[in-house]
Each structure stands twice: as structure tokens, then as C-alpha cells.
Amino acid sequence: MFEQITIERGHCTLCNAYGLAVSLPLGGHPQLDGPLVCERCLRASVKAADVLRVLRVAKSPKGKRTPNKTRKPASEAPRSTEPYRGPSKHEVGSLVPAADPELS
Numbered sequence: 001m002f003e004q005i006t007i008e009r010g011h012c013t014l015c016n017a018y019g020l021a022v023s024l025p026l027g028g029h030p031q032l033d034g035p036l037v038c039e040r041c042l043r044a045s046v047k048a049a050d051v052l053r054v055l056r057v058a059k060s061p062k063g064k065r066t067p068n069k070t071r072k073p074a075s076e077a078p079r080s081t082e083p084y085r086g087p088s089k090h091e092v093g094s095l096v097p098a099a100d101p102e103l104s
């Protein structure tokens with residue numbers, strides 16, 4: 001992993017196009033240059049990284065979770081994990097409410 005990004009003019013390590021490119025020092029021997037990568041190749045690399053992520057997530061069931069997602073505060077609505085708290089399912093009759101004399 002690189003810790004520094006420097007801008008240089010030169011030939012891209014990947015496509016050999018000449019122009020402004022990003023040098024990615026790898027922290028190894030100072031005589032060994034890191035790759036010099038042009039904008040086009042960097043954008044293509046990001047897409048390639050997305051493909052790798054899709055494959056990784058598809059392979060691992062745990063990967064499907066998004067660990068950095070912030071939790072929403074608990075709302076008033078009952079959560080689906082809570083046990084059923086309504087009247088006994090055997091007591092429930094018609095869905096049409098019976099006429100309530102107090103409300104009419």
C-alpha cells in the first residue's frame with residue numbers, strides 16, 4: 001500500500017501513454033520507482049476494484065453486510081425481531097370492525 005502520491009510527467013506504466021501521471025511510491029528501495037499511472041488507467045483500475053469487491057461480497061455471506069453503515073435511532077415502530085404483542089391470533093375475527101356504539 002502506498003502512503004504518498006506524487007504527480008509526475010512521464011510514461012504510464014500500464015498503457016505507456018505520455019503525460020501527467022500519478023506516481024505511487026511503494027515504500028521499498030528508493031531506487032525502485034513505484035508505478036506511474038495515468039488518469040485513464042487509474043479510473044479503469046477503480047472499476048476493476050469494484051469487480052473484485054462484487055466477487056468478494058458474493059462469495060462471503062458476511063461480506064453482504066455493510067459494517068460502516070450507521071444505525072438509525074430506534075423508532076416508534078415495532079421491530080420485526082420483537083415478539084408478537086397483539087391479541088391472541090385465535091381471538092381475532094373479521095377484519096371488518098364491528099360497529100362501536102360509543103364512536104357513532
Ligand SMILES: [Zn+2]
Nearest residue numbers: 012015038041
Ligand atoms: Zn495509463
